[in-house]
Amino acid sequence: MDDAALDEVDRRILALLQQDATLSNQALAARVHVSPPTCLRRVRRLFERGVIEKQVAIVSPEKVGAGLTGIVEITLDAQGAEHLSAFERAMADEPAVTQCYRVSSGPDFVLVVQVPDMAAYHALAHRAFTARGNVRNVRTFFSVHRSKFDTRVPL
The missing domain is CATH 3.30.70.920 (Lrp/AsnC effector binding domain/regulation of amino acid metabolism (RAM) domain)
Incomplete structure (x- = not known):
């Protein structure tokens, strides 16, 4: 997925998930101002296209x-x-x-x-x-x- 394929909603989703990947879909959707089904679909698409590689816990x-x-x-x-x-x-x-x-x-x-x-x-x-x-x-x-x-x- 090239940079041009990311719209502003995708960028807001990515920014929030990079700060806190434990956000529920409901909370994430509310923060990016989209419906929960739309948010879930976009997150899945970001995973499928390899934009989000994986979610991890950062250990000290x-x-x-x-x-x-x-x-x-x-x-x-x-x-x-x-x-x-x-x-x-x-x-x-x-x-x-x-x-x-x-x-x-x-x-x-x-x-x-x-x-x-x-x-x-x-x-x-x-x-x-x-x-x-x-x-x-x-x-x-x-x-x-x-x-x-x-x-x-x-x-």
């Missing part, structure tokens, strides 16, 4: 024992499409890797990892990065303070 890493955040740059030795895809598949299977981006100009990948402590990071780094034959360079930055975290997409 510190409160569940995963308070160390690492931002990891990975450079591979071989950058062929099959090598890049293989690395992405491996990272998809790593629970501590919460985000994986293929990037241009610089490293091949930037990852965000959540681990309990440095010992857990070292185990992850060995298992997922240095033990892999195709990883040339790993550079990790550890967060000392998170001043902003938002999952909303500007509309």
Whole structure:
């Protein structure tokens, strides 16, 4: 679904759901000024078209024992499409890797990892990065303070 296919009602629905996905259909409909059946139909359409990928609960890493955040740059030795895809598949299977981006100009990948402590990071780094034959360079930055975290997409 392209940006032009979203009308103002869709944008209001998306803005509200990004703030609070627990809103009932009735409450959401009232806030966007449409009938509940219309609202439900629009939300379903946004899901079907992939505009809304999923609804989740955002958990505080510190409160569940995963308070160390690492931002990891990975450079591979071989950058062929099959090598890049293989690395992405491996990272998809790593629970501590919460985000994986293929990037241009610089490293091949930037990852965000959540681990309990440095010992857990070292185990992850060995298992997922240095033990892999195709990883040339790993550079990790550890967060000392998170001043902003938002999952909303500007509309």
